[in-house]
Amino acid sequence: MEKFDFINSEIFFREKWKNNNAFKQYTAVAGKENYYVLEMLPYPSGKLHMGHVRNYTIGDVVARYKTMNHFNVLHPMGWDSFGLPAENAAIQNGSHPAVWTFANIENMKRQLNLLGFSYDWEREIATCTPEYYRWNQWLFIKMFEKGLAYKKKASVNWCPHDKTVLANEQVENGCCWRCGTNVIQKDLEQWFFKITDYSEELLQDLSLLEGGWPDKVLAMQKNWIGKSQGTQVDFTLEGSDSKIPVFTTRPDTLYGVTYVVLAPEHPLVSHILSINPSIKAGVETMKSEDRFERSSEFSEKHGLYTGQNVINPINGESVPLWIGNYVLMDYGTGAVMAVPAHDTRDFQFAKKYSLEIKVVIQNSNNSLCATSMETAYTEEGTLVNSAQFSGLQNRESIEKFTLHLSEIRAGDFTTKYKLRDWLVSRQRYWGTPIPFVYCENCGMVAEKLENLPIALPQDIEFTENGNPLSTSESFMNCSCPKCGKSAKRETDTMDTFVDSSWYYFRYITPHEDNAMFGDSVNKWMPVNQYIGGVEHAVLHLLYARFFTKVLRDIGMVTHAEPFTNLLTQGMVLSNSYFCPDCKLYFNLTELNERKTCPKCNLPLTVKMEKMSKSKNNGIDPERIISEFGADAARLFILFAAPPERELEWSENGLMGASRFLSKYWNFIQENLNVYQNIDFISVETLSSSGKDLLKNLHKTIKKVTRSIEDNFHFNTAIACVMEYLNLVSSLKSSLSTEEDKKLIFHIMKNLTLLLQPFVPFITAKIFIDLGYTQDIHTIDWPKYKESLTVDNIVKMGVQVNGKLRGELEIAADASEEVIKSEALKIDKVGKYLENVEIIKIIIIKKRIVNIVIK
């Protein structure tokens, strides 16, 4: 028997699908519901990695499954093709970033097609093309007009390695998300999107996503937005009218305030320095401290006494005013009231500088004493030393304090968020130019919409120094859109996350020339199923939600959320091989049989961890495809773990997948010519094995369907098919009747349909071999008859006092009386029942009998 020639089959069907435009989406198919399945678009780095393969395989199964289930499926793919690596490559080898980028796109597109993904390539987009990024510019100007884009001087995150600023979301543990370099702070004039206008809605609408998005992602976004409800309290600088508002969630401790601390960047600080210049140097040092160092919980808190005092509005008391490195200007009001008795941080600070400690909340044994306390008391208790509030339960007093402050006009309820505005300008070439010009007469002016796109210039030299755009005469020099006089262009470009914040709209009308997208977006959006990595939980996924709300508010779309369902696929892990002596990681392909260090021959440390360049444990998808075939690669990835969990790469597991495909292939080849195109089975004339197989076929169809529908657990879906094929091979020798032979054909056809979404190449080949002429991916998904999935005879476990003692085969509809008497007849059960009293017998039909004895 011939083996499956996956190499030639894959070539054949790739060509066929391409020539026939097999996965083109015809939007006009009537009577079908639309279904938009989308995978996060890749950055064209050059080659697919296993993470891509997993992501896109999952998406492809969904697309193919939904297509077979009568949906109009939209399944597009494109390229997030602006970004630094292209520019760095250009600096290194002197070519243009576009050349590098499009070469990478070509290669990765070829690789995607190797895997048989069912994309509608007519909808392909690349964000680095002027046809795409002109709409970034268009929206930017719209947002500027609405006050949602603005420019201001601010202390911003600067990556010295990538030589550009970064948004807060792009700083991880104080390091650049891309290159890992320590981020520093710089005061720069930068562009921002006012995402904070949407803080509350971005938070509230998370409830619309419950059930559709993983809890983890919802929680991460909630924390990132960081809503905190509290009270603003206005302290007054003693001897002046200057108010110092502070934000607190604990107004109940107001009588315990013994000092107030300002951030060194607080606007009042310059006034204080003019009165007390002696601390100027100290303040400057504080400001120059690394921001992430400074805001780390573990770094030393320190402060300076200003020489000034402030008045506590609740009691008119005068307390010292300090400046402290741990107070952040960009959260709350940049000033905090300190209650050392009841706040851990304030307590440490007060001890360090010998500041007063005042107890205002007593514990239940009344034992708190300021002089003997060793830590702050942060639990609940009763208010003391708090004038008319004394005696109240502290939690319950919070509202009363705030109402009182409001009455005396010294404070009110207020809400703060941790979310900051999105810094979107970048000092690099390979991004969307920000469409503004600077005119000596008119100042900063937005470009006219009809002049868009403002295209990236070609006369560019790529060097290590500065933004290359500023070296282009043709780009820099322009005329003012307002007065027409000569002017200079903005040289900053947009963060590439702007591109990916709305690309899913563009796929719907990718060739629309007159607008960002056409009206039909509302027929397809929101995306039914979005699939991608969890690393974008507070980056792309937050920005995309923000953009959708902005687009709704300018009347472009009708919905509030872009992605109804989100699947975050797990990481792909594989063994890394580390030599502790040479301090080197080796790739599996460089190792000998014994897996010892190729350099020093000592044993290597083997560890299962995320595939990465630094661990040198990546597996090249293309090697896998050429050795085992695309189907085997897809099948293994889907089978080894449920999609949301981590996937451990295993060459043996891959061989298992491959082995299953051979079994399936062989089964088909053995029975190919027995019958063709017979789709009618008369149950009565089947042999008993035949009946058994038919029933189990329907059970299998049901289980596979459920596994996919319920939670995309493709691993169990595939397991069911494997189980069924095992059953078929064990029973096929006992098939005897003519009807049985027809059944075999019926089984071959349905198994093939069930496997199609997972392994498209082999199933396409077999479908043709079975005598069909249509493309298999356009055929209806098999249906099961509920009546055939229920058994007439069932197995029931028989327990005595909850322990399994025997088993019973009995008619599914047997009465309790019959079940009881049959259960008691079982020898293995009976021996536990001698000389004991049976208290009761519990019968759960089709499942279990439990005999309770004394």
Place this chain on the structure above:
RNA sequence: GCCUCGGUGGCGGAAUAGGUAGACGCACAGGACUUAAAAUCCUGAGGUAUCUAAUACCGUGCCGGUUCGAUUCCGGCUCGAGGCACCA
């Protein structure tokens, strides 16, 4: 410290409106085929005890609860992964 998720054989993982734990696959062992190997096929297997079978007991991180019955529900721990973290 806070938030989220998780802990089941040698391994990846099944099974939860509470009802026969370990499907499917990998690895392993034995056998068949072969001059031999590979490939393929068949068989076996949670652990402990007994020579084997039969059997008994133990078993879903730990302790306790509810129940005829708990991997599943409840309470308390513990360990691991990920995220946030001086947020006032």
